[in-house]
Amino acid sequence: MASSSTKPVFTPPFTTTSSSSSSSSQPSTRSSLLSFLHSTTPTPISLNISRSQAAETSRVSRVGGQDANSQETKPTILVSEKLGEAGLELLRSFGDVDCSYDLSQEDLCKKIASCDALIVRSGTKVTRQVFEAAKGKLKVVGRAGVGIDNVDLQAATEYGCLVVNAPTANTVAAAEHGIALLAAMARNVAQADASMKSGQWQRSKYVGVSLVGKTLAVMGFGKVGSEVARRAKGLGMQVIAHDPYAPADRARAIGVELVSFDQAISTADFISLHMPLTPSTKKVFNDDTFAKVKTGVRIINVARGGVIDEDALVRALDSGKVAQAALDVFTEEPPPKDSKLVQHERVTVTPHLGASTKEAQEGVAIEIAEAVVGALQGELAATAVNAPMVPAEVLSELAPYVVLAEKLGRLAVQLVAGGSGIKSAKVVYRSARDPDNLDTRLLRAMITKGIIEPISDSFINLVNADFTAKQKGLRISEERVVVDTSPEFPIHTIQVQLSNVDSKFGSGVSEGGDISIEGRVKYGKPHLTRVGSFSVDVSLEGNLILCRQVDQPGMIGQVGNILGEQNVNVSFMSVGRTVKRRKAIMAIGVDEEPSQETLKKIGLAYYFACTLQNLLILDILLGQLVPNPEHRPAKNILPPNTPNKAITIGPEIKKP
Numbered sequence: 001m002a003s004s005s006t007k008p009v010f011t012p013p014f015t016t017t018s019s020s021s022s023s024s025s026q027p028s029t030r031s032s033l034l035s036f037l038h039s040t041t042p043t044p045i046s047l048n049i050s051r052s053q054a055a056e057t058s059r060v061s062r063v064g065g066q067d068a069n070s071q072e073t074k075p076t077i078l079v080s081e082k083l084g085e086a087g088l089e090l091l092r093s094f095g096d097v098d099c100s101y102d103l104s105q106e107d108l109c110k111k112i113a114s115c116d117a118l119i120v121r122s123g124t125k126v127t128r129q130v131f132e133a134a135k136g137k138l139k140v141v142g143r144a145g146v147g148i149d150n151v152d153l154q155a156a157t158e159y160g161c162l163v164v165n166a167p168t169a170n171t172v173a174a175a176e177h178g179i180a181l182l183a184a185m186a187r188n189v190a191q192a193d194a195s196m197k198s199g200q201w202q203r204s205k206y207v208g209v210s211l212v213g214k215t216l217a218v219m220g221f222g223k224v225g226s227e228v229a230r231r232a233k234g235l236g237m238q239v240i241a242h243d244p245y246a247p248a249d250r251a252r253a254i255g256v257e258l259v260s261f262d263q264a265i266s267t268a269d270f271i272s273l274h275m276p277l278t279p280s281t282k283k284v285f286n287d288d289t290f291a292k293v294k295t296g297v298r299i300i301n302v303a304r305g306g307v308i309d310e311d312a313l314v315r316a317l318d319s320g321k322v323a324q325a326a327l328d329v330f331t332e333e334p335p336p337k338d339s340k341l342v343q344h345e346r347v348t349v350t351p352h353l354g355a356s357t358k359e360a361q362e363g364v365a366i367e368i369a370e371a372v373v374g375a376l377q378g379e380l381a382a383t384a385v386n387a388p389m390v391p392a393e394v395l396s397e398l399a400p401y402v403v404l405a406e407k408l409g410r411l412a413v414q415l416v417a418g419g420s421g422i423k424s425a426k427v428v429y430r431s432a433r434d435p436d437n438l439d440t441r442l443l444r445a446m447i448t449k450g451i452i453e454p455i456s457d458s459f460i461n462l463v464n465a466d467f468t469a470k471q472k473g474l475r476i477s478e479e480r481v482v483v484d485t486s487p488e489f490p491i492h493t494i495q496v497q498l499s500n501v502d503s504k505f506g507s508g509v510s511e512g513g514d515i516s517i518e519g520r521v522k523y524g525k526p527h528l529t530r531v532g533s534f535s536v537d538v539s540l541e542g543n544l545i546l547c548r549q550v551d552q553p554g555m556i557g558q559v560g561n562i563l564g565e566q567n568v569n570v571s572f573m574s575v576g577r578t579v580k581r582r583k584a585i586m587a588i589g590v591d592e593e594p595s596q597e598t599l600k601k602i603g604l605a606y607y608f609a610c611t612l613q614n615l616l617i618l619d620i621l622l623g624q625l626v627p628n629p630e631h632r633p634a635k636n637i638l639p640p641n642t643p644n645k646a647i648t649i650g651p652e653i654k655k656p
Ligand SMILES: NC(=O)C1=CN([C@@H]2O[C@H](COP(=O)(O)OP(=O)(O)OC[C@H]3O[C@@H](n4cnc5c(N)ncnc54)[C@H](O)[C@@H]3O)[C@@H](O)[C@H]2O)C=CC1
Pocket: 146, 147, 148, 167, 170, 171, 174, 219, 220, 221, 222, 223, 224, 225, 242, 243, 244, 245, 246, 274, 275, 276, 277, 280, 281, 302, 303, 304, 328, 329, 352, 353, 354, 355, 356
């Protein structure tokens, strides 16, 4: 994790807070995402719910980005490799675009400290050093293409930097290049061309092989692989494919049989590679693999050089096991000038041209520019590589629950004695919906944020929530419980339980011994509905005071009076009890931050109080904790025959 000197410090995103009609005081779907991706510096340990709400509101994003007259600083977008003009135009309409090509690592590291976004192709290595040098300013890396093996995703995730790619616009170009290499290799086009240009006429030397009726093994049946397969079938080839993750019916639909790796390589006359470079595909074509191929096989690689052990390929070519190879990609790009592979007379090479058509480059540029601008505005990109992709409709539905989730996390952690040492949290979602259709990744991320940020200097967003939790040894488990409520709402309640920790607020501990709080969204706002075994109903906005008390007449009035005397306005008051005249809790929402004196008064009169505002108060009061059996009952403002459940005295309870 980043040391404190390199810890990401996130500046506000590129949004407007003007009161123009296009802004909204309600967090929109887009604006709510800002808190996932562009949260400001960690909120201090004291939690003022209303302040955090204000911060959310101030981060409202205007859809469509900045207008030309905006007073806000424009984001700086560094484009480190050639990008199509249409994409550049779009970027320029939004930010300051710096096109600096062929930067050394050192220069890139220098420049990156002032950049909000970086757009690369395959030639720029976005290493850990780059993220370190960015010091948290870099919010998004856009890969104008598919392969993201040149971006250190782990480092990006650790630094909370979103990585997006442009996965579709160059598919056809890459497939066409694969077919071009296949045909060129089979008919020795490149070699014959070079021979003629050197003044020769060698017809018998360049007799080729036919494609029709031959078997092609497509390794990696994704977007490019399936387009190659389609085209190869049009050339009359038999096509088989190997892809451990591809659905068989998709392959069947275009007349391709999915087979095992060994079956594919041992039966094919041509092998075309289309899998990504990952730790499991690195050098997957090696001496052992070449030993299993059909003698005289021909290999095409427009995926990544690293999937082949290039020395092993040279050996296989020299031994005749592999007849020919056609390569667009290399382990090192550009490869060394004296590369045996490049120089091999039965190898056809191109300098990573798979995506290099005019059409593909324009398409890729627009695709990546839109994704980067969207990310800078706080949207979750559909092409995010290191963050969950959540469909827009799910996002808008979950927006109020996201606010609730973070607040529950923050509240739960403040009930822990010492606040740290939390190793295990369980989140229970109660919903009328089918558990399989409930996407809780955003909620989990926000609960994680709520739990971790108040007790550490970590910055958490959707990108790094799971990573940071793991790194801090916090295990978050989730349970979905189906309840008989309206399926109109995605979630009925969210419960956060913290196990194996001591609590500062004994009443917040459930019968099972866990700190347990539960909340729900009511009228679009987060509400606390349960603390430990006590039902309450209090808005999670503003400050919250939790008091343990004994259920008896006059308590609410007396606490209300103390607060009133100090000009602290009560917005909500709710009493939770399990049995009449026994232990109960009081949850009080207040507009103003109560002074320590005020809390002391409440605490001395009624055991103690804890506030989300300042944990120190609770500690002081705990030190002074005096069971006070001599309550002087104040005027009872509870309705007669109080039912044995939460009673909410609503916002009408104002200061006297
Ligand atoms: N030469 C060039 O200019 C270009 C190269 N590419 C490269 O082509 C590759 C594929 O791109 P797309 O088809 O767009 O990606 P994709 O993600 O649609 O397809 C990749 C497929 O490989 C499969 N796969 C993963 N591990 C595998 C394994 N061990 N064995 C077999 N299959 C495996 C996946 O299940 C997936 O179906 C990428 O590496 C990309 O970087 C893509 C575009 C242009």
